[in-house]
Amino acid sequence: MLKLLQRSLRAGFDLAERGLDRVFGPALNPLAQLGAMGFFLFWIVAVSGVYLFAVFDTGVENAYASVEWYSTSAHRWHAGVMRSFHRYASDLMIVVMALHMLREFSLDRYRGVRWFSWFTGIPVIWFLYISGITGYWLVWDQLAQYIATTSTELLDWLPIFGEPIARNFLAPSSLSSRFFTLLVFLHIAVPLVLLFTLWIHIQRITRPKVNPPRLLAAMTLLALLAVSLAKPALSQGPADLAKLPSPVGLDWFYLPLYPLADATPGALWGLLAAVTVMLAAMPWLPPLRRMKPATVDLDHCNGCGRCVEDCPYEALQLVPRSDGLPYAVQVAVDASKCVSCGICTGSCPSSTPFRTADALHTGIDLPELSFAEMRERLHAIAAMLTQTPRVLVIGCWHGAAGARQDGTLQLPCVAMAPPSLIDYALSRGLVDGVAIAGCSESACYNRLGLDWTRQRIAGARDPYLRARVPRERIAMIWASPAERARFDDALTAFKARLAALPRTTAPAPRRNAPASEETVP
Amino acid sequence: MKLPDSPLRLLGQFAVLAALTAFVAAFSNGPAYHQVPAGTGAIKFSFSHQADRSRECRRRTPEELAKLPPNMRRPMDCPRERRGIFAELAIDGVVVFSRELPPSGFAKDGPSQVYQRFVVPAGSHAIAARLRDTPRSTGFDHERIETVTVAPGQSLALDFRPEHGGFVWR
Numbered sequence: 213m214l215k216l217l218q219r220s221l222r223a224g225f226d227l228a229e230r231g232l233d234r235v236f237g238p239a240l241n242p243l244a245q246l247g248a249m250g251f252f253l254f255w256i257v258a259v260s261g262v263y264l265f266a267v268f269d270t271g272v273e274n275a276y277a278s279v280e281w282y283s284t285s286a287h288r289w290h291a292g293v294m295r296s297f298h299r300y301a302s303d304l305m306i307v308v309m310a311l312h313m314l315r316e317f318s319l320d321r322y323r324g325v326r327w328f329s330w331f332t333g334i335p336v337i338w339f340l341y342i343s344g345i346t347g348y349w350l351v352w353d354q355l356a357q358y359i360a361t362t363s364t365e366l367l368d369w370l371p372i373f374g375e376p377i378a379r380n381f382l383a384p385s386s387l388s389s390r391f392f393t394l395l396v397f398l399h400i401a402v403p404l405v406l407l408f409t410l411w412i413h414i415q416r417i418t419r420p421k422v423n424p425p426r427l428l429a430a431m432t433l434l435a436l437l438a439v440s441l442a443k444p445a446l447s448q449g450p451a452d453l454a455k456l457p458s459p460v461g462l463d464w465f466y467l468p469l470y471p472l473a474d475a476t477p478g479a480l481w482g483l484l485a486a487v488t489v490m491l492a493a494m495p496w497l498p499p500l501r502r503m504k505p506a507t508v509d510l511d512h513c514n515g516c517g518r519c520v521e522d523c524p525y526e527a528l529q530l531v532p533r534s535d536g537l538p539y540a541v542q543v544a545v546d547a548s549k550c551v552s553c554g555i556c557t558g559s560c561p562s563s564t565p566f567r568t569a570d571a572l573h574t575g576i577d578l579p580e581l582s583f584a585e586m587r588e589r590l591h592a593i594a595a596m597l598t599q600t601p602r603v604l605v606i607g608c609w610h611g612a613a614g615a616r617q618d619g620t621l622q623l624p625c626v627a628m629a630p631p632s633l634i635d636y637a638l639s640r641g642l643v644d645g646v647a648i649a650g651c652s653e654s655a656c657y658n659r660l661g662l663d664w665t666r667q668r669i670a671g672a673r674d675p676y677l678r679a680r681v682p683r684e685r686i687a688m689i690w691a692s693p694a695e696r697a698r699f700d701d702a703l704t705a706f707k708a709r710l711a712a713l714p715r716t717t718a719p720a721p722r723r724n725a726p727a728s729e730e731t732v733p
Numbered sequence: 734m735k736l737p738d739s740p741l742r743l744l745g746q747f748a749v750l751a752a753l754t755a756f757v758a759a760f761s762n763g764p765a766y767h768q769v770p771a772g773t774g775a776i777k778f779s780f781s782h783q784a785d786r787s788r789e790c791r792r793r794t795p796e797e798l799a800k801l802p803p804n805m806r807r808p809m810d811c812p813r814e815r816r817g818i819f820a821e822l823a824i825d826g827v828v829v830f831s832r833e834l835p836p837s838g839f840a841k842d843g844p845s846q847v848y849q850r851f852v853v854p855a856g857s858h859a860i861a862a863r864l865r866d867t868p869r870s871t872g873f874d875h876e877r878i879e880t881v882t883v884a885p886g887q888s889l890a891l892d893f894r895p896e897h898g899g900f901v902w903r
Contacts, residue, residue, distance in 0.1 A: 232749070235745045236746055296758075300761060304757055362768075374843060375781050375837075376846055376847075378779070382890040385903065427746075435750035435751040435754045439758050443759075454887065456774065458768040458886065460766055461762040461764075461765050462763070463760070465757065465761065470766075471766060474768055
């Protein structure tokens, strides 16, 4: 059931991402920037909130009037727009957060050692909702009245308050301005706690994206401005505790469950508790699939730190040397953070298949898919390639070539293959061309594998692909599992290009031609 | 800032983001939700009231006082625990609320509390509120019976304030 849901979501996201790739390009695709967009929207909400607080009055009588003043007077062109920014950016945060969570679920990026980011995302959901709901309360219009009475009735269902707090909203005379002061405090304190939780949320990933590309950020601001001018956020008439706030226009992003709270508060608490527990337990639900974490072979590690630099999950660090060899540091693997992507193997200068020692070793390796085994598989695949041109596909498990068998060296991430492996395959005449088949550009399963591979091939990141390697014999194809047809077309085109080239069995020094890259048109 | 390759693409990006924001704006303030049906109002029956002590205070004997530390020699021995309160509300002759309300707090020394909301059709309604907060086992110590008119959308609160003579409308 969960698997089916995951597959359906993956297909849906894939479809949406490919469509948005065409409009935005992979670098600006909003679906690939959901986390960063969440942070950006938080700052919009924070800045607009500070602006609004400057003119907000916390008194019972004056709260509504002060909000009305800046929403309907001549000040609506700045304060009113800020109010709309505050409201709509908060709502967008809910959308972005929900999509972010569903996307990570669909990509299966929540299990095993990735539990930390998933688990710490759960309080983020709670704090975001509490922040938003306390904010609505402050306006003290009819919606605020509805939220106030329903929220307090909901809280009173829990046996934790001495006196029913809903009695604060029994009649107009029972409400005091001090209550609003408390709410203002909550509306400032809870978002600060939210920010702190977001900071914890990204602690276990390297180079977290907390800022979207500037163009995407600018476009988002423009869109917010356009909608704020066309449909400004307004109040719904002053609160009056002598009347029922019905009908009332709900914010269906923050308050979709409030009608249930009206009907059965106990059922709502049960639902919230069940969903929270289920989300918290999901990383540990079977089937648990986990390869053994990377291991360091100190005899082949000089502590250069390239793997530490490339690890997307903060799983590696340099520590003082422990084996007496004349190097200052060595690499240590934190098994609780290692996702076994193998990117470290691809970045290690010792990962070279040209070595002639009987047993091939490298500095850092995956026990279940060692570098030596990678070279053996390469030889086995090359031996089976009979049709010319002979193309080796280095396929990512999570991309379009993930299920491919023939001529494919399957890896957890294409960045696990060091550039020297490509050099080896071509210079030894084992194959006529190498196709690197990774994930789609906007959804790299291991976050940075695609970037590192691209930079290594382009000679912009260590370890570099040597200049002697003929770039026209290399293709990079970034495609998701749903894009197999496009992948096949790109591979066929690559083979056609290779067929036109002279078959080489010896190194052919070529320096200038770039490797071809098949991405989104 | 890296600009896109064509103004049309730029426009397309703006259109997508504006459409998403417009969608958010549309559901940020509606559709309207009806908490209660049209033509109805609400009567909130709520009070926080402390009943008598669970038993009468007793004067300590001189021997008992002598056994106590000097700073604790209060002449009266009064239990912390309060009695529960029995409350009842009838609307148009139908008892809609009838419950024993225990004292709050771990030591059962706090007030008994209730908060209940009843949705009623707009119009006149015969309301009878009764409360028992003394050791008696039958009858009531406080009662208010009257006919009130509830306007559509009106919210009436029936509280209990002993200092104001018992049940009061707020």
